[in-house]
Amino acid sequence: MRAGGRDPVVFVAWDAEALGGVQRVTHTLAQGLAVRGHEVHVVGIHRSAAPFRHVAEPGYHRHVLQGRLGRPSRRRLAALLGALRSGYVVLTSPGTVAWAREAIPRHLFTVGQYHGSYEHARSTWHLRSIRRHYPELDQAVFLSPEDAWRFTEDCLLPNAADVPNPLPVWPARTSPLTAPRVLGVGRLAGVKRFDRLISAFAAACRAVPERWELHLVGEGEDEPRLREHAAAEGVADRVTFHGRVPAERMPLLYLHGSILALTSDHEGLPLAVAEAASYGVPAVAFDVSSGVRAVAARTVPPGDLAAFTAELTALMADLAARRRLGAAARDRVAAYRPGHVLDRWEELFARLRL
Structure with a gap:
């Protein structure tokens, strides 16, 4: 030995x-x-x-x-x-x-x-x-x-x-999920497919009367194209690009978020979804791996943008559902x-x- x-x-x-x-x-x-x-x-x-x-x-x-x-x-x-x-x-x-x-x-x-x-x-x-x-x-x-x-x-x-x-930390506080804010966290690169998220968000905004915002956290070569896409979808004034955010500032973003959305082509066990869940924030994601299924509150078939949009819209419209799913997600990620x-x-x- x-x-x-x-x-x-x-x-x-x-x-x-x-x-x-x-x-x-x-x-x-x-x-x-x-x-x-x-x-x-x-x-x-x-x-x-x-x-x-x-x-x-x-x-x-x-x-x-x-x-x-x-x-x-x-x-x-x-x-x-x-x-x-x-x-x-x-x-x-x-x-x-x-x-x-x-x-x-x-x-x-x-x-x-x-x-x-x-x-x-x-x-x-x-x-x-x-x-x-x-x-x-x-x-x-x-x-x-x-x-x-x-x-x-x-x-x-x-x-x-x-x-x-x-998880980097286990937070003592969770989000109240009342801020009309969807989070997208990750590199602004093709594999993350934030263009799909912007399209889904724009469609959901047309169906939900409350004025929601989309906050994208990360940097990458796709940012100019994504800004153009947000303008083409008519939501440029509702999409905020935060760029690179220091690790110590991420808790505040999760505490002020109400939904995390993941539109990647592939993921293992996405840390952003698990982190959001630890703050009680539910996630909508494409079902691209067992890791995603383990931590996301709602999953839809890979690439099915209509199903993704429907789930995102439903959560944006229903605070009680967000809180129920967020609490369940936090319980699941306690293992992490x-x-x-x-x-x-x-x-x-x-x-x-x-």
Whole structure:
């Protein structure tokens, strides 16, 4: 048996300091494990062009393998890991597993995460990479029992487990859900399909007498196109683009929101939906994964904009339904409270040492 329960933990991510869901989960886990007494390192393979501070006062070490002008160095990773006498290396994506696996000393345990869904993986190179590389790891970790089972069956994995993403915090207060405000949270990029959300919102506004607003939180290359789309739909004066919002300001947005809407083409376990639910805010979403089904209050078939619009309209018109569904969603995501998820990770580490 290797060293005790407070062994070092190293997270390796493709771009650890970028603004994104994988990065936020990584830093949340790193901080939580550091608070519990682990020596924790977060390693970015590439240097972020626009670094984002996910944790105000990190209790863990941060590293970047890419030099200012050069390529990332596996030798630097091997040197960092070689200095550890024991511990766990958590690789946060298929690309990270493929790039970093050979640099990891054999005396360290290897854990490969996948933050997407099986549905998404099978339509991309991710599934081929998981089939090739993840069986060689000590542990493969997926977001839900259903995904762990489906990857096990398809990829013949001997080592699959499921651990959900943690919420950054568990809020003491919840939203009253009275503000006429729909939230859309995520990168303003094609895969998030905020154009569909704007269209659904515009149609719902025509059916609901109260004056509602749509608040989009995030930045990305699609913002000019989305602004034009909002104008074409006649709701430019009701859509607010917040851009990049610091993590510490997100609670206020959730507390003043009444519905979260998710129109993505694919998601794993969407952190924005889970966060909104923790504040009692119900979500309407396309049913693109088991993770979405676990946290959204209402789901509709993928791409069915008419059904999405109908669900959004119904919630905008019914405060009692919002409160009932929001309370139920908060109960469901209690399993993602930071302490519960950190317990799951430490239990996983303990099993690897047996």
